[in-house]
Amino acid sequence: MTRYFTEDHEWIEVDGDTATVGITEYAQGQLGDIVFVEVPSEGASLTKGGDAAVVESVKAASDVYSPVSGTVTEGNPALADDPALVNTAPEGDGWFFKLTIADKSELDGLMDESGYKAFCDTL
Amino acid sequence: MRVSETQEPAETETLPLDAWHRARGARMVPFAGYEMPIQYEGILAEHEWTRSHAGLFDVSHMGQLEISGDGAAAAIEAVLPIDLSTLKPGRQRYSLLLDENGGVLDDLMVTNAGDHFYLVVNGATKWDDIAHLREHLPDDITLTHLAEDALLALQGPQAAGALAQLGFEPVEGGPRVEDMTFMDNAVFIWSGATVRVSRSGYTGEDGFEISVPADKAEALADALCEQADVKPIGLGARDSLRLEAGLPLYGHDMSPETSPIEAGLAFGINKRRRSEGGFPGAQRIQRELAEGTAKKLVGFTVEGRMPVREGAPIYSEDAEVGRITSGGFAPSVGAPIAMGYVETQYSAPGAPLEAEVRGKRVPLTVETMPFIPHRYYRKGAAK
Numbered sequence: 001m002t003r004y005f006t007e008d009h010e011w012i013e014v015d016g017d018t019a020t021v022g023i024t025e026y027a028q029g030q031l032g033d034i035v036f037v038e039v040p041s042e043g044a045s046l047t048k049g050g051d052a053a054v055v056e057s058v059k060a061a062s063d064v065y066s067p068v069s070g071t072v073t074e075g076n077p078a079l080a081d082d083p084a085l086v087n088t089a090p091e092g093d094g095w096f097f098k099l100t101i102a103d104k105s106e107l108d109g110l111m112d113e114s115g116y117k118a119f120c121d122t123l
Numbered sequence: 124m125r126v127s128e129t130q131e132p133a134e135t136e137t138l139p140l141d142a143w144h145r146a147r148g149a150r151m152v153p154f155a156g157y158e159m160p161i162q163y164e165g166i167l168a169e170h171e172w173t174r175s176h177a178g179l180f181d182v183s184h185m186g187q188l189e190i191s192g193d194g195a196a197a198a199i200e201a202v203l204p205i206d207l208s209t210l211k212p213g214r215q216r217y218s219l220l221l222d223e224n225g226g227v228l229d230d231l232m233v234t235n236a237g238d239h240f241y242l243v244v245n246g247a248t249k250w251d252d253i254a255h256l257r258e259h260l261p262d263d264i265t266l267t268h269l270a271e272d273a274l275l276a277l278q279g280p281q282a283a284g285a286l287a288q289l290g291f292e293p294v295e296g297g298p299r300v301e302d303m304t305f306m307d308n309a310v311f312i313w314s315g316a317t318v319r320v321s322r323s324g325y326t327g328e329d330g331f332e333i334s335v336p337a338d339k340a341e342a343l344a345d346a347l348c349e350q351a352d353v354k355p356i357g358l359g360a361r362d363s364l365r366l367e368a369g370l371p372l373y374g375h376d377m378s379p380e381t382s383p384i385e386a387g388l389a390f391g392i393n394k395r396r397r398s399e400g401g402f403p404g405a406q407r408i409q410r411e412l413a414e415g416t417a418k419k420l421v422g423f424t425v426e427g428r429m430p431v432r433e434g435a436p437i438y439s440e441d442a443e444v445g446r447i448t449s450g451g452f453a454p455s456v457g458a459p460i461a462m463g464y465v466e467t468q469y470s471a472p473g474a475p476l477e478a479e480v481r482g483k484r485v486p487l488t489v490e491t492m493p494f495i496p497h498r499y500y501r502k503g504a505a506k
Contacts (some may be wrong), residue, residue, distance in 0.1 A: 003150060021481070032166055032359070033165050033166050033167040033168075035428070035430065035452035035459075036428050036429050036430055036452070036459075038481075054481065056430050057166075058166040058167060058170075058359060058363055058451060058454070059161070059166065059359050059362075059451070060432075061430070061432065080428075083428070083470055098168070122210065123130050
């Protein structure tokens with residue numbers, strides 16, 4: 001399994017044709033206390049860079065974009081009752097959704113972990 | 124991920140406690156023209172700390188003004204709907220700066236400071252307020268902007284106990300800080316400086332606002348935060364605390380487009396002034412007091428967990444009947460709450476309405492405010 005990152009602070013972990021998407025530790029730190037997450041439903045069709053989910057902190061609502069195009073197979077049901085999972089385990093149990101990847105070549109432009117870390121250091 | 128909140132313009136100034144906030148890990152954001160701390164450890168924890176202990180807020184962005192001169196009371200009454208004949212020395216009262224049409228230019232606190240009046244106005248509006256007052260006050264009345272004074276708010280059930288430890292010395296037989304009651308205002312000597320203290324705030328909790336010379340602000344903030352019950356709190360929690368307390372925020376819940384009667388602030392139009400008039404917008408205010416208004420600011424509980432925020436339209440079935448002006452997750456309620464304007468026929472507590480958020484309808488119920496009971500320290504209240 002390989003994990004990639006976007007400049008908008010999403011991570012995507014790829015396993016064959018399927019992948020899991022969430023927001024990064026850096027992103028949750030910027031957002032602060034998360035009180036609500038809206039994840040896409042099974043079957044939803046997402047496009048690379050398009051709106052995929054909404055995460056709300058006490059202060060504001062933020063859009064989460066899909067790192068690649070594809071079809072959602074599952075939204076994380078645990079976030080409905082426990083949105084703070086995104087604060088405590090953003091890159092683990094606080095994942096947002098799983099999808100079937102439409103075109104694996106879309107992964108090419110994404111960063112790997114060291115590339116993303118270097119990117120965050122510039123912010 | 125991208126935060127959709129609109130950012131304030133980047134040209135900002137710093138306040139006396141800027142370095143103090145940064146040293147304590149504050150995240151600073153532009154607000155009302157200044158770099159301000161929005162949070163330290165996190166808005167939820169800071170909110171809950173203030174409700175259970177005492178939070179220290181830096182509100183030095185707010186405008187502190189003095190008005191003096193022969194006839195100052197009459198001059199102020201010509202611009203504010205306040206009755207200063209019933210405001211005793213050492214007492215503070217909420218009032219409203221109104222335009223000629225009765226729209227709200229600002230809300231503010233007025234204190235009878237004995238030989239002058241002391242006003243605290245909103246940070247974002249202070250320069251406009253000063254210009255408005257200079258234009259409308261007679262030339263022999265002196266308006267002074269206390270631009271060199273910081274303003275700290277200490278709020279929460281442990282605020283009085285913590286402040287009492289600092290040894291503020293009463294001036295001229297005035298009360299001790301712990302003996303002041305809600306809306307009392309007095310001057311003290313602390314560490315060689317004159318500080319002005321009011322027992323009031325913007326959280327719904329008991330607490331104080333302390334005006335202190337800028338060069339003593341760090342020492343005062345340190346002395347307060349040395350108390351085990353006191354932590355610094357950011358603007359994020361200040362907003363969630365005031366929302367739960369049902370306290371409207373200028374520029375959001377009221378503006379020049381709304382009258383104080385629509386905003387539920389009729390208490391800011393003092394009794395004698397209601398009958399006598401003689402303040403800006405009096406004609407409209409008197410008519411609205413007699414006949415009511417077409418829309419009203421009300422509070423809402425929100426079904427589910429999704430926050431309903433400023434700008435969301437409000438519906439009764441298919442008809443758009445209002446708009447949310449403030450909303451978010453309420454930590455002490457454990458659910459989202461909001462306030463907004465609705466057509467008066469839909470404003471009764473219990474009325475079922477819906478807000479639209481990202482194309483989805485969210486059920487709302489009109490709720491009597493405050494959402495969390497006020498715990499002000501009023502005269503005659505049990506200790």
